[in-house]
Amino acid sequence: MTENTTPLLRAADLTVAVDGTSLVDGVRFDVAAGEIMALVGESGCGKSMTALALMRLLPNGVSIVDGEVFLAGRNLTQLSEAEMEAVRGNDISMIFQEPVAALNPLMTVGDQVVESLHAHQGLARREAMEHVLDMFQLVGIADPRDRMRQYPFELSGGMCQRVMIASALICGPSVLIADEPTTALDVTIQAQILKLIKEMCADRQTGVVLITHDIGVVADTADRVAVMYAGRIVETGSVFEIFAAPRHPYTQLLLKSVPRLDDKKKQRLHVIDGVVPDPQHWPTGCRFHARCPFVSEQCRRDRPPLDEVAADHMVACWHQAELAEAG
Numbered sequence: 001m002t003e004n005t006t007p008l009l010r011a012a013d014l015t016v017a018v019d020g021t022s023l024v025d026g027v028r029f030d031v032a033a034g035e036i037m038a039l040v041g042e043s044g045c046g047k048s049m050t051a052l053a054l055m056r057l058l059p060n061g062v063s064i065v066d067g068e069v070f071l072a073g074r075n076l077t078q079l080s081e082a083e084m085e086a087v088r089g090n091d092i093s094m095i096f097q098e099p100v101a102a103l104n105p106l107m108t109v110g111d112q113v114v115e116s117l118h119a120h121q122g123l124a125r126r127e128a129m130e131h132v133l134d135m136f137q138l139v140g141i142a143d144p145r146d147r148m149r150q151y152p153f154e155l156s157g158g159m160c161q162r163v164m165i166a167s168a169l170i171c172g173p174s175v176l177i178a179d180e181p182t183t184a185l186d187v188t189i190q191a192q193i194l195k196l197i198k199e200m201c202a203d204r205q206t207g208v209v210l211i212t213h214d215i216g217v218v219a220d221t222a223d224r225v226a227v228m229y230a231g232r233i234v235e236t237g238s239v240f241e242i243f244a245a246p247r248h249p250y251t252q253l254l255l256k257s258v259p260r261l262d263d264k265k266k267q268r269l270h271v272i273d274g275v276v277p278d279p280q281h282w283p284t285g286c287r288f289h290a291r292c293p294f295v296s297e298q299c300r301r302d303r304p305p306l307d308e309v310a311a312d313h314m315v316a317c318w319h320q321a322e323l324a325e326a327g
């Protein structure tokens with residue numbers, strides 16, 4: 001983490017809890033302008049909760065109990081809800097994992113995107129509508145004029161996802177949080193959306209947090225990677241470092257679980273033995289210890305700190321030095 005420059009987005013020891021149980025525990029990362037940071041990890045590791053915390057859109061009962069989120073140096077955790085509302089959509093926007101739930105069921109999809117453009121940028125309706133048509137086309141919505149007049153329930157899940165992506169991109173936010181943005185889409189559209197995100201990131205210097213379980217997407221799209229396990233960041237680094245010299249056993253196993261290129265069926269990351277523990281039963285010490293091939297007494301007992309092992313490469317593992325030598 002560079003201290004002398006203000007990062008575009010910073011999660012600083014972010015901790016999210018429900019009824020005294022933490023779901024996200026001391027998460028920290030920086031995202032620079034024009035950078036795509038992939039947040040990876042198996043299902044249930046707290047990726048979506050982290051994303052929702054950045055947006056301050058956590059579900060009822062779930063809250064940020066510690067740490068801060070900074071957007072260009074501005075502490076978002078201290079803003080009033082009204083101030084935060086002005087930040088959302090304009091400065092930071094999100095593509096949600098559940099597209100249907102994110103859309104208003106009572107409004108045509110055209111109206112909701114036009115409305116967001118109108119509200120945030122003060123564009124006249126007619127002008128806003130032209131922008132929406134263009135954006136719908138960009139995200140691969142055929143017959144955009146007809147689609148605009150439809151309600152979410154009239155559209156397929158994939159189509160709703162494209163509408164939501166259009167809605168998230170249309171105001172040109174400085175930060176985009178994309179939570180598994182292409183999971184429900186076929187590969188062609190998926191590639192198209194990722195290309196769009198990459199272009200937007202490069203052209204407008206958008207900072208992107210791309211949540212994905214697809215390691216192939218990470219290699220193709222991201223500049224940096226943060227690996228999350230059981231509510232904590234266990235490794236961060238440049239995409240090159242992470243792929244060339246992964247240090248955390250969890251990262252190493254994740255990389256080994258990449259589906260083979262000739263495997264047509266999209267696979268989820270579940271080839272590592274065992275499962276992610278439940279937040280109520282998070283183990284002591286290193287939370288990965290029960291599944292780790294290198295586990296020792298210290299791992300069961302003490303939490304490993306997230307240490308810098310190379311420039312811009314941080315790892316939380318008691319055995320990372322030995323593993324690096326062995327690797």
Ligand SMILES: Nc1ncnc2c1ncn2[C@@H]1O[C@H](COP(=O)(O)OP(=O)(O)O)[C@@H](O)[C@H]1O
Pocket residue numbers: 018023041042043044045046047048049050059060062278279
């Ligand atoms: N509304 C909620 N209340 C309590 N726990 C929740 C809620 N939503 C999710 N969780 C739990 O929080 C943990 C992290 O979930 P999530 O952030 O969705 O993981 P990921 O996105 O990495 O799959 C999981 O154990 C999940 O069961």
Ligand SMILES: [Mg+2]
Pocket residue numbers: 047048049097179
């Ligand atoms: Mg999720």
